Amino acid sequence: MITRTKYNPKEIESKWQAQWEADQQYHASDDSPKPKFYHLVMFPYPSGDLHMGHWYNYSPFDTYGRFKRMQGNNVMQPIGFDAFGLPAENAAIKRGIQARTWTLANSENMRKQLRSMGAQWDWSREVVTCQSDYYRWTQWLFLQFYKHGLAYRTKAPANWCTNCNTTLANEQVLADGTCERCGSIVIRKEIDQWLLKISSYAERLLDFSSVIDWPEKTMVMQRNWIGRSKGAEIRFTAEIGGKHEEIPVFTTRPDTIYGVTFFVLAPEHPWVEKITIPEQKTAVDAYVKQALRMTEIERMSAEKEKTGIFTGGYVTNPVSGEKVPVWISDYVLMSYGSGAIMGVPAHDQRDFAFARKFGIPIREVIRPEDEQPSDPETWTQAKEALGVMVNSGPFDGTPADRAIAEVIQYVEGKGIGKLMVNYRLRDWLISRQRYWGAPIPIVYCPEHGTVPVPEDQLPVWLPENVQFKSTGESPLRYEPDFLNTTCPICGGPATREADTMDTFIDSSWYFLRYADPHNSEAAWNPEKLKKWLPVDQYVGGVEHAILHLLYSRFFVKALHDMGHLDFDEPFLRLFHQGMVLGSDGQKMSKSRGNVEAPDKYISKYGADTVRCYMMFIGPFDAGGSFKAENLEGIWRFLNRFWSLVNETWTDNKRDVETRESKAIERLRHKTIKRITEDLSNFHFNTALAALMECNNALIKQQNDAVAQSAAYRRTLETMMQLLAPFAPHITEELWQQTGHTGSIHNTDWPAYDQALTQDEAFTLVIQVNGKVRERIEVPADISEQEVRELVLNNPRVATFIGETTIQNIIYIPGRLANVVVRKG
RNA sequence: GCCGGUGUGGCGGAAUGGUAUACGCGCCUGUCUCAAAAACAGGUCCUGCAAGGGUUGAGGGUUCGAAUCUCUCCACCGGCACCA
Numbered sequence: 035m036i037t038r039t040k041y042n043p044k045e046i047e048s049k050w051q052a053q054w055e056a057d058q059q060y061h062a063s064d065d066s067p068k069p070k071f072y073h074l075v076m077f078p079y080p081s082g083d084l085h086m087g088h089w090y091n092y093s094p095f096d097t098y099g100r101f102k103r104m105q106g107n108n109v110m111q112p113i114g115f116d117a118f119g120l121p122a123e124n125a126a127i128k129r130g131i132q133a134r135t136w137t138l139a140n141s142e143n144m145r146k147q148l149r150s151m152g153a154q155w156d157w158s159r160e161v162v163t164c165q166s167d168y169y170r171w172t173q174w175l176f177l178q179f180y181k182h183g184l185a186y187r188t189k190a191p192a193n194w195c196t197n198c199n200t201t202l203a204n205e206q207v208l209a210d211g212t213c214e215r216c217g218s219i220v221i222r223k224e225i226d227q228w229l230l231k232i233s234s235y236a237e238r239l240l241d242f243s244s245v246i247d248w249p250e251k252t253m254v255m256q257r258n259w260i261g262r263s264k265g266a267e268i269r270f271t272a273e274i275g276g277k278h279e280e281i282p283v284f285t286t287r288p289d290t291i292y293g294v295t296f297f298v299l300a301p302e303h304p305w306v307e308k309i310t311i312p313e314q315k316t317a318v319d320a321y322v323k324q325a326l327r328m329t330e331i332e333r334m335s336a337e338k339e340k341t342g343i344f345t346g347g348y349v350t351n352p353v354s355g356e357k358v359p360v361w362i363s364d365y366v367l368m369s370y371g372s373g374a375i376m377g378v379p380a381h382d383q384r385d386f387a388f389a390r391k392f393g394i395p396i397r398e399v400i401r402p403e404d405e406q407p408s409d410p411e412t413w414t415q416a417k418e419a420l421g422v423m424v425n426s427g428p429f430d431g432t433p434a435d436r437a438i439a440e441v442i443q444y445v446e447g448k449g450i451g452k453l454m455v456n457y458r459l460r461d462w463l464i465s466r467q468r469y470w471g472a473p474i475p476i477v478y479c480p481e482h483g484t485v486p487v488p489e490d491q492l493p494v495w496l497p498e499n500v501q502f503k504s505t506g507e508s509p510l511r512y513e514p515d516f517l518n519t520t521c522p523i524c525g526g527p528a529t530r531e532a533d534t535m536d537t538f539i540d541s542s543w544y545f546l547r548y549a550d551p552h553n554s555e556a557a558w559n560p561e562k563l564k565k566w567l568p569v570d571q572y573v574g575g576v577e578h579a580i581l582h583l584l585y586s587r588f589f590v591k592a593l594h595d596m597g598h599l600d601f602d603e604p605f606l607r608l609f610h611q612g613m614v615l616g617s618d619g620q621k622m623s624k625s626r627g628n629v630e631a632p633d634k635y636i637s638k639y640g641a642d643t644v645r646c647y648m649m650f651i652g653p654f655d656a657g658g659s660f661k662a663e664n665l666e667g668i669w670r671f672l673n674r675f676w677s678l679v680n681e682t683w684t685d686n687k688r689d690v691e692t693r694e695s696k697a698i699e700r701l702r703h704k705t706i707k708r709i710t711e712d713l714s715n716f717h718f719n720t721a722l723a724a725l726m727e728c729n730n731a732l733i734k735q736q737n738d739a740v741a742q743s744a745a746y747r748r749t750l751e752t753m754m755q756l757l758a759p760f761a762p763h764i765t766e767e768l769w770q771q772t773g774h775t776g777s778i779h780n781t782d783w784p785a786y787d788q789a790l791t792q793d794e795a796f797t798l799v800i801q802v803n804g805k806v807r808e809r810i811e812v813p814a815d816i817s818e819q820e821v822r823e824l825v826l827n828n829p830r831v832a833t834f835i836g837e838t839t840i841q842n843i844i845y846i847p848g849r850l851a852n853v854v855v856r857k858g
Numbered sequence: 859g860c861c862g863g864u865g866u867g868g869c870g871g872a873a874u875g876g877u878a879u880a881c882g883c884g885c886c887u888g889u890c891u892c893a894a895a896a897a898c899a900g901g902u903c904c905u906g907c908a909a910g911g912g913u914u915g916a917g918g919g920u921u922c923g924a925a926u927c928u929c930u931c932c933a934c935c936g937g938c939a940c941c942a
Contacts, residue, residue, distance in 0.1 A: 258860095259937095263941075263942085284942065366942075376942080385942085576937090656864090658870065663884080666882095677897095719871075720871095727880080799877045801876085844876090844923080853922090
């Protein structure tokens with residue numbers, strides 16, 4: 035018997051946190067012979083405080099990591115900070131402090147809060163993206179992309195506030211298209227920016243064959259984002275100023291080529307100027323100007339009503355030889371395909387709407403097999419289904435299954451087009467006209483043009499004391515010490531690139547740096563990378579399903595191709611946690627007033643209770659409401675377990691088997707099995723329920739003789755171990771109090787014997803025509819013959835069979851027997 | 859509009875072809891207490907005196923048996939959205 039004490043989480047939690055830290059218990063060794071397990075969670079932005087969402091995310095995550103550790107793995111579970119980004123810059127402007135000061139102070143506070151969770155973070159590997167020992171290598175990576183032709187500079191549209199004279203991030207543009215700072219109209223302006231050629235990896239990024247377990251939904255979202263579509267490029271022609279010119283269009287429906295009755299250019303298309311006839315010039319200019327003034331947001335929120343204007347010019351359909359009028363409309367996007375389309379109103383809903391609006395003829399050229407001809411002018415919508423080609427000259431009668439292929443073959447033969455695959459995915463614009471990010475390591479020399487900073491001159495330092503303009507414009511543009519430099523080639527005066535990199539770059543490789551975080555000679559040592567990568571389990575929010583996860587995959591594939599990595603998929607298994615909501619079931623937000631700070635509950639109940647509660651809310655991927663009163667249930671459970679161990683712990687190691695002790699032993703094995711399976715499947719809520727059930731069963735018998743048995747003692751011991759990943763402090767304390775040496779977290783995960791997970795007897799449910807009519811206790815090894823006899827001789831069952839005839843008896847071993855009867 | 863998901867007691871949820879409502883919250887009763895809290899014990903889907911009957915968003919189908927598979931519809935949530 036141990037000394038009776040009261041469960042005092044405050045005392046034991048800080049004690050064990052300090053002890054684990056002193057023992058460096060969770061430092062992952064590069065040399066351990068155990069199998070490695072790289073367990074990663076998306077690193078936080080240092081906003082200032084660890085909120086409920088972090089606790090909801092990290093509690094089950096850490097529990098899983100601890101489970102893997104006890105299962106004999108060398109678990110590496112690092113943490114760090116995604117420390118560049120706009121909020122720090124806004125804080126700097128608002129409060130007049132340096133972005134760096136603000137960020138580092140926040141990180142320090144969050145570090146303390148992260149420690150209070152009692153998670154097995156390996157702090158020795160911490161990575162902070164705004165430190166020069168990190169962004170130096172971010173810049174090095176940019177240079178690798180540049181060297182391999184994957185980084186290029188071109189004019190690209192940015193949100194531009196004409197009043198503040200600065201670019202804005204999408205989130206700085208209000209829904210009505212105005213600047214959040216000054217309220218002026220935001221326009222799209224073409225400025226020189228850096229991009230990464232992610233589009234050349236579109237096809238590779240569609241391939242998920244080397245991941246082990248990703249949510250189907252995430253793969254679908256990425257595939258949709260990449261948006262592969264197969265079709266044909268067909269070149270239309272025009273005589274302009276006596277010259278023969280060609281203009282390509284992309285279409286997924288080359289079989290509708292004879293239905294083209296008009297042609298549309300995007301407002302930004304370079305042909306707009308040369309195809310427009312003088313009489314239309316004024317009107318066309320006005321339309322283009324208006325279209326360009328709209329931001330993307332506005333263009334998206336605009337009504338579906340089609341707008342457009344006729345240029346007065348014509349192009350020739352190279353297949354039919356027909357001349358068709360050229361229009362301009364903003365429903366054609368410059369960024370997709372060739373920025374020009376062939377208009378087939380009969381078989382495309384958008385073209386149909388456009389033709390109706392402007393009185394353009396509609397010509398049917400595709401007809402489903404069994405349909406009668408009809409006048410397209412009477413249609414209410416386009417017929418987009420495949421069908422037999424009609425009104426298509428030599429192609430008339432070509433069936434649906436061959437139509438597309440035959441037209442492609444025809445245009446290829448004639449040299450007027452070709453098979454083509456198009457992607458929705460655009461290149462990744464990484465320039466940010468912002469201060470708080472990694473400077474792009476490029477120098478502009480009047481003599482040598484664009485010159486990359488030599489690798490041995492990295493990092494390009496980000497100035498630490500800067501003065502912000504009230505407009506929010508990047509201070510780097512006004513820092514002569516930063517801007518003015520010399521050309522790495524000729525040594526003459528030159529200017530630095532003043533833009534910084536998108537913070538998604540920082541987070542596209544942090545998981546590589548964790549493998550070798552202190553390397554000052556290289557981004558990583560290949561041997562260390564080989565040891566740890568790829569990531570075995572990645573956990574993070576579904577809001578990153580597309581951008582962060584796609585960019586990281588792109589980085590790894592590109593670095594693989596450059597010869598820097600020997601794997602080409604970063605995350606083998608991926609899990610998205612749900613979102614924790616306020617008690618009203620709404621997203622937590624200051625404006626709703628339903629935000630709960632975790633610290634209050636940590637000091638009241640301790641980290642173990644809060645951790646367990648987070649997992650008990652519901653399935654990890656479903657999220658759920660945070661309800662403070664429900665913490666009581668977990669608090670009671672931990673207290674009951676504490677008291678149970680205190681009151682019943684015995685040093686009895688002799689095994690005198692009784693019927694009761696054997697039942698306890700079976701309960702032990704059954705519980706190990708349930709917890710092991712639940713944890714393997716991320717079912718934390720049901721695992722805790724199983725622990726509660728076992729605890730309740732033990733409490734029921736705590737005053738019986740069996741509580742003195744070795745089996746009961748073993749079960750208490752097993753419970754401590756099974757609970758250890760969920761509630762690491764209380765279990766460590768009890769482990770020590772019950773005379774064990776060494777940390778419970780270094781013990782082996784309990785094993786179970788399948789044979790002992792079955793009870794000796796079970797409740798046989800007897801149904802008549804599927805309705806439960808009787809339950810009887812029977813031995814587990816009962817034969818089907820014996821069950822049949824029991825069923826047929828049961829008086830209660832007999833009353834339900836009555837005058838009917840037995841057709842069949844279905845027996846499901848260990849569960850139920852169903853007597854199928856029919857009247858008569 | 860397209861794609862994906864969800865729907866079970868007063869509440870969070872469990873059960874993924876075999877006992878619907880495990881586990882927990884809340885509520886009710888009791889023990890203890892001068893009293894309250896805490897703790898502990900018992901009860902708690904609807905209907906019915908009972909035997910029984912009914913119940914997993916609605917309706918149909920498959921099956922000896924359906925919350926689970928299938929079809930139609932409804933509601934809510936998430937993603938994408940003029941992508942040619």
